Amino acid sequence: MSYTVDFKEVSRVGLESSPVVEALAGLRANESRYFKNKYDHDFTVTPASEAPETLEWVNRILAEERNLTIASRPLEVTSFEVDGIKMAYVFYESGLSINVMYTLEDGGKRAVGFKLSQGMEVPEELAGTFKFARQKSKLAGEIRGSYFVIKGQY
Template sequence: MPYVVDFVTVSTEGLESSPVAEALAGLRANEARYFRNKYDVVFATEKATSATGKKLVAYVAKVLKDERDIVLASTPLEATEMLIDGVRWTYVFYESGLSVNVLYTLEDGGKRAVGFKLSDGMEVPEELETTFKFVRQKSKLAGTIRGSYFVIRGEY
């Protein structure tokens, strides 16, 4: 059953096992606010263990493996996907506090990228620390978010 993320009253529901659950919940709420304000879309997540969640986690894992040979060690907790104006947005939230999103324009020649966001208080995952530099961004909901990305070259 999908969980509609509330960005007014931030909840750790579904993220309780994370050592940075409060910050990860703030990061998730920050994403929900973005999609509500920019696209008027509700941000609803599924457990990563649900049938839909497993497909989304596998999709993100495939893109990471194929594009940069990255295999994340952290356990996925939640996932979601939205199709907005011809762009497929897929998110996975991990127990470590990491959020990975795949932005994939369905039309050829559009934007295609993978974004990483680190919750406040978490260390940079070993799988990412030598390859990516993270920039800081302040958020009222999530504290300090560190983010990085890379452009997708393949077809998914």
């Protein structure tokens, strides 16, 4: 069942099994606020088991671009298009959030972003490969993030 993320009243719905549930819920709400304010888009998530095509697309990009497989269980996903950009998000039980920004027009920006919820360790599969910058968020506390540019066509 889909859930529209409310960034005014942060909810743990769908994320209850995460050991950093409060921080992950705040991170998800932070993303919701960004898309509402920038694009007037309602950020709606679905259990990962109900949208396997989104999870498969993100996993394919991770595997083909960087030979990455995320060990944590995916909890929720979302996929949508705003201003000619296809966006996809996966929220993992560990507190990791992965997003794919894929401009549909050739020559546009295409990247994969990683965000770590406050209180979680850097996942083993990302450690040593990526450096994480810190940012403060009223909703999520401290978020650590990194990214890489997508080179292939997906």
